[in-house]
Amino acid sequence: MFSRNITRLLFIQKYLLKRNARHFSRILDIILEKPVGKSTKVQGWVYAIRKMKNNIFFDVNDGSTNEMLQVVIPKSSKPVNLTYGSSINAEGIVTLAPNGRLELQVNETHVIGTCDITKGYPLQPKKPYDAKYLRQYLHLRPRAQKFSSLLRLRDIATANINNHFRSRNFIHIHTPIITSNDCEGAGEVFIVRPDSKEVLKSMKKDGMSLDEIYFNSKAYLTVSGQLQLEVLARTLSKVYTFGPTFRAENSKSRLHLSEFYMVEAEKAFVSNIEEIAEEIELLVKTVTKDMLDHNSLDFHHIGATEPQWLNSKFGYMTYDEAVNILNDYAVKLQHPIKYGDVLTKEHELFLVKYNNSVPLFVINWPKEGKPFYMKECSNDSSKVAGLDLLVPIVGELVGGSIREDNYEKLKLKLPSNHNLSWYLELRKYGNVSTGGFGMGFERFLQCVLGITNIKDTIPFPRWPHNCNL
Amino acid sequence: MFSRNITRLLFIQKYLLKRNARHFSRILDIILEKPVGKSTKVQGWVYAIRKMKNNIFFDVNDGSTNEMLQVVIPKSSKPVNLTYGSSINAEGIVTLAPNGRLELQVNETHVIGTCDITKGYPLQPKKPYDAKYLRQYLHLRPRAQKFSSLLRLRDIATANINNHFRSRNFIHIHTPIITSNDCEGAGEVFIVRPDSKEVLKSMKKDGMSLDEIYFNSKAYLTVSGQLQLEVLARTLSKVYTFGPTFRAENSKSRLHLSEFYMVEAEKAFVSNIEEIAEEIELLVKTVTKDMLDHNSLDFHHIGATEPQWLNSKFGYMTYDEAVNILNDYAVKLQHPIKYGDVLTKEHELFLVKYNNSVPLFVINWPKEGKPFYMKECSNDSSKVAGLDLLVPIVGELVGGSIREDNYEKLKLKLPSNHNLSWYLELRKYGNVSTGGFGMGFERFLQCVLGITNIKDTIPFPRWPHNCNL
Numbered sequence: 047m048f049s050r051n052i053t054r055l056l057f058i059q060k061y062l063l064k065r066n067a068r069h070f071s072r073i074l075d076i077i078l079e080k081p082v083g084k085s086t087k088v089q090g091w092v093y094a095i096r097k098m099k100n101n102i103f104f105d106v107n108d109g110s111t112n113e114m115l116q117v118v119i120p121k122s123s124k125p126v127n128l129t130y131g132s133s134i135n136a137e138g139i140v141t142l143a144p145n146g147r148l149e150l151q152v153n154e155t156h157v158i159g160t161c162d163i164t165k166g167y168p169l170q171p172k173k174p175y176d177a178k179y180l181r182q183y184l185h186l187r188p189r190a191q192k193f194s195s196l197l198r199l200r201d202i203a204t205a206n207i208n209n210h211f212r213s214r215n216f217i218h219i220h221t222p223i224i225t226s227n228d229c230e231g232a233g234e235v236f237i238v239r240p241d242s243k244e245v246l247k248s249m250k251k252d253g254m255s256l257d258e259i260y261f262n263s264k265a266y267l268t269v270s271g272q273l274q275l276e277v278l279a280r281t282l283s284k285v286y287t288f289g290p291t292f293r294a295e296n297s298k299s300r301l302h303l304s305e306f307y308m309v310e311a312e313k314a315f316v317s318n319i320e321e322i323a324e325e326i327e328l329l330v331k332t333v334t335k336d337m338l339d340h341n342s343l344d345f346h347h348i349g350a351t352e353p354q355w356l357n358s359k360f361g362y363m364t365y366d367e368a369v370n371i372l373n374d375y376a377v378k379l380q381h382p383i384k385y386g387d388v389l390t391k392e393h394e395l396f397l398v399k400y401n402n403s404v405p406l407f408v409i410n411w412p413k414e415g416k417p418f419y420m421k422e423c424s425n426d427s428s429k430v431a432g433l434d435l436l437v438p439i440v441g442e443l444v445g446g447s448i449r450e451d452n453y454e455k456l457k458l459k460l461p462s463n464h465n466l467s468w469y470l471e472l473r474k475y476g477n478v479s480t481g482g483f484g485m486g487f488e489r490f491l492q493c494v495l496g497i498t499n500i501k502d503t504i505p506f507p508r509w510p511h512n513c514n515l
Numbered sequence: 516m517f518s519r520n521i522t523r524l525l526f527i528q529k530y531l532l533k534r535n536a537r538h539f540s541r542i543l544d545i546i547l548e549k550p551v552g553k554s555t556k557v558q559g560w561v562y563a564i565r566k567m568k569n570n571i572f573f574d575v576n577d578g579s580t581n582e583m584l585q586v587v588i589p590k591s592s593k594p595v596n597l598t599y600g601s602s603i604n605a606e607g608i609v610t611l612a613p614n615g616r617l618e619l620q621v622n623e624t625h626v627i628g629t630c631d632i633t634k635g636y637p638l639q640p641k642k643p644y645d646a647k648y649l650r651q652y653l654h655l656r657p658r659a660q661k662f663s664s665l666l667r668l669r670d671i672a673t674a675n676i677n678n679h680f681r682s683r684n685f686i687h688i689h690t691p692i693i694t695s696n697d698c699e700g701a702g703e704v705f706i707v708r709p710d711s712k713e714v715l716k717s718m719k720k721d722g723m724s725l726d727e728i729y730f731n732s733k734a735y736l737t738v739s740g741q742l743q744l745e746v747l748a749r750t751l752s753k754v755y756t757f758g759p760t761f762r763a764e765n766s767k768s769r770l771h772l773s774e775f776y777m778v779e780a781e782k783a784f785v786s787n788i789e790e791i792a793e794e795i796e797l798l799v800k801t802v803t804k805d806m807l808d809h810n811s812l813d814f815h816h817i818g819a820t821e822p823q824w825l826n827s828k829f830g831y832m833t834y835d836e837a838v839n840i841l842n843d844y845a846v847k848l849q850h851p852i853k854y855g856d857v858l859t860k861e862h863e864l865f866l867v868k869y870n871n872s873v874p875l876f877v878i879n880w881p882k883e884g885k886p887f888y889m890k891e892c893s894n895d896s897s898k899v900a901g902l903d904l905l906v907p908i909v910g911e912l913v914g915g916s917i918r919e920d921n922y923e924k925l926k927l928k929l930p931s932n933h934n935l936s937w938y939l940e941l942r943k944y945g946n947v948s949t950g951g952f953g954m955g956f957e958r959f960l961q962c963v964l965g966i967t968n969i970k971d972t973i974p975f976p977r978w979p980h981n982c983n984l
Contacts, residue, residue, distance in 0.1 A: 070784070072684060072752075089784045091750070091945050109751030110684065133945040135784075158784075159946030167944050185937040186944070188750040197751065201687045208677060215541060215579065218670045222975040223692065223736075223759045224705075224774050226982045234711045236693075240763035241706040241735065249765055249979065260763065260773075261982035266710065267692075274975060274984055281560070281657040282578030282666065283541075290692045290758070294709035294729065296718050304729075305693050315539070315558045315604075315627075468654040468984060475636050475655070476560050476602045477628030506691040506743060510718065513695045513730035515743055515937060 074110035089135040131161030195344040206336040221271025234294040236267040267292035275312035286311040305508040312482035361406030394441030405437040418459040420447040446483025543579035558604040600630030664813040675805040690740025703763040705736040736761035744781035755780040774977040781951035830875030863910030874906040887928040889916040915952025
């Protein structure tokens with residue numbers, strides 16, 4: 047009886063799969079392959095309807111491309127509930143309209159899900175909603191055409207980043223999201239504990255706070271995978287990670303999210319910051335070029351143009367040179383800079399403009415104000431071998447450095463009350479120099495695609511007071 | 516002066532990069548390309564040393580492969596501090612030893628970082644440490660050869676999963692890590708708030724608990740990206756995510772982690788569970804085959820063999836059939852099953868064995884005990900169109916279902932006090948049926964690579980009382 051049932055199920059399965067495979071084409075494939083004269087079936091959503099004399103024309107999209115497939119149906123065959131926003135399937139013959147546009151001529155179309163736009167639907171037809179309005183409706187925002195273009199471009203950039211690192215022989219590492227490290231100095235952190243009172247009660251130990259019970263120590267959401275990547279670089283030589291990082295800041299800037307993605311890489315046997323800079327420039331340019339090469343339709347649909355810096359060599363200057371320039375142009379700045387200060391967003395964007403809007407590296411920073419893990423410059427112990435990459439629109443896009451690999455020097459620089467003895471110990475056994483960088487993925491998308499607000503580069507943005515869905 | 520400096524920096528940079536590019540080869544490339552007779556330079560770590568009459572032989576590894584490159588140096592030229600565990604670089608001529616093995620004949624080798632194993636180094640030479648011992652030293656564990664093989668295999672599986680979905684036209688989505696959804700019914704959750712008292716004070720509003728201040732509501736670590744993927748499937752048709760998920764359970768099993776990775780996919784226009792099953796079987800087999808094809812060296816080095824199920828069709832049975840079988844064999848079970856119960860690990864593994872150790876799908880589950888979002892079977896309203904994929908070693912590897920797409924039915928099934936009105940509303944405008952699944956990535960690695968404990972499949976495991984690094 048058992049084997050009979052299996053046989054029956056397999057039969058049904060094969061039947062259904064074959065039926066399915068035979069029937070539906072992606073709209074992107076129809077646009078690329080132009081199967082004129084062939085019977086074709088599509089499924090998707092209706093984005094516009096036009097009535098002509100005897101026919102109804104409607105635009106269908108299935109998310110595979112930003113382009114619409116125009117479907118033509120005799121007026122007499124149009125279902126009553128075929129409206130803007132409804133989901134449909136349709137079968138017909140692909141033809142070429144006199145204007146050269148592909149059309150699907152159908153005799154029949156079936157409405158799967160209706161869309162009554164009079165019942166509270168926030169996306170009325172032909173209304174150009176602004177980004178802020180759309181952010182109120184995260185569950186429907188992907189239906190706005192520019193945002194679905196953004197999602198496809200984000201997908202391509204994600205794939206290209208992974209492919210690029212693989213082609214450079216970097217090994218992908220899942221660095222931890224929850225960590226007990228609390229002293230990386232990268233800003234405010236989120237703390238994590240079980241929500242369940244029962245779990246906490248069952249695990250309770252004397253003298254422990256609620257926040258320490260589950261993991262035997264306080265546990266935070268990661269602000270960077272760098273320290274853990276340094277572990278792996280000491281065995282695998284070249285490693286990277288591409289995952290979520292977190293900041294619990296109360297900042298409402300167009301450049302900050304509470305949850306965002308970082309691309310971080312770490313290389314062993316590296317001792318000069320220029321090699322790290324070269325790695326960064328290659329990454330930024332390769333991924334940008336690949337986005338243009340593989341999805342120029344969405345790239346232009348979103349309103350972006352090829353960045354003018356794509357074929358220029360990125361600039362270099364030292365921190366000292368940057369301060370000199372900013373001082374020379376102090377009258378043009380709202381806030382002048384004092385030597386030793388960090389650069390403000392205004393300073394960063396001014397320097398980019400000064401460099402003809404081509405990205406530039408600022409290297410060799412004063413030790414004060416930079417994290418403990420950066421290595422002193424060999425020719426100037428007041429400086430560290432760190433870099434920032436400054437780019438149009440966002441300012442700082444990437445930060446990187448050579449890491450302090452001297453056991454004794456690092457020991458002195460570690461924060462008090464640290465729990466980083468493991469990090470120090472990496473320098474004790476078979477030590478090598480390492481260097482690396484971190485790039486904010488959403489800022490990269492902002493810079494390349496010209497998106498002013500970072501909240502419009504990610505499907506589910508989190509920022510102070512906002513954690514919808 | 517500014518441009519002079521840039522020129523100087525560029526010059527230095529080019530020089531250093533050229534020097535670097537000229538000098539060092541990856542050990543994997545040497546093994547693949549066999550550049551016999553050529554001058555070659557390598558850098559890496561020493562894993563073994565043997566003394567012969569006039570020469571010293573030492574094994575070097577740089578993480579690009581599990582294979583060692585044998586380096587030969589005259590006894591007189593050996594640096595005193597060249598020991599097991601030290602990092603070195605070496606330049607010489609590649610030769611073929613009489614036994615056919617590649618060797619690097621060097622006159623000089625330079626120790627970069629020493630390794631004094633008498634000073635507390637926990638990885639003594641030639642000791643076969645067990646997995647539990649190594650877990651105490653997460654920062655050094657990658658240096659254990661089998662674990663570095665695991666990391667390369669994990670990297671390949673990660674890349675293959677992404678490539679597989681792309682080839683199937685699924686679009687990658689970063690679903691949120693922090694979420695305000697608290698009622699997905701997938702177990703205990705972690706709650707998240709800022710650690711900084713100042714941030715909390717500055718954002719405080721009347722009547723809000725500490726846990727609600729930052730996001731205006733309680734915020735949790737995700738247990739699944741499914742609900743959000745359903746948003747995207749309704750515009751992009753086929754989507755997937757591959758990211759971290761969390762469970763705040765107090766369980767110390769060999770199959771559970773507090774932080775683990777899930778591959779989740781969602782397809783629109785799907786209404787039969789067999790199509791989801793087919794998608795899962797294809798994923799599991801393709802990624803397993805690719806691991807074998809692209810890194811059989813590490814695959815076998817880790818002690819794994821090609822799974823015998825790789826060329827078998829996965830089995831199918833209904834929940835009712837599964838219970839009948841378990842009842843037929845009740846004498847062989849420690850814990851018999853009652854109709855309506857969930858399957859225990861013992862039941863799952865028994866069913867796999869019953870199916871000749873070939874993975875099998877169990878479909879059509881009793882509604883009770885399954886989450887609210889699963890769709891009723893059309894021919895039996897006491898059942899839902901859900902599936903579990905059961906596999907050797909781990910039992911349940913994948914869970915999936917067709918989602919309830921009927922607005923009124925879903926409304927009745929939603930948990931009380933839910934905040935999922937957005938999820939319900941997806942069924943109101945241009946609705947389509949969707950279905951999908953989630954696969955635990957670490958359990959996949961356990962099953963394919965034969966790794967008993969899930970903590971040995973991830974570089975930085977988190978489980979109750981353990982959050983090191």
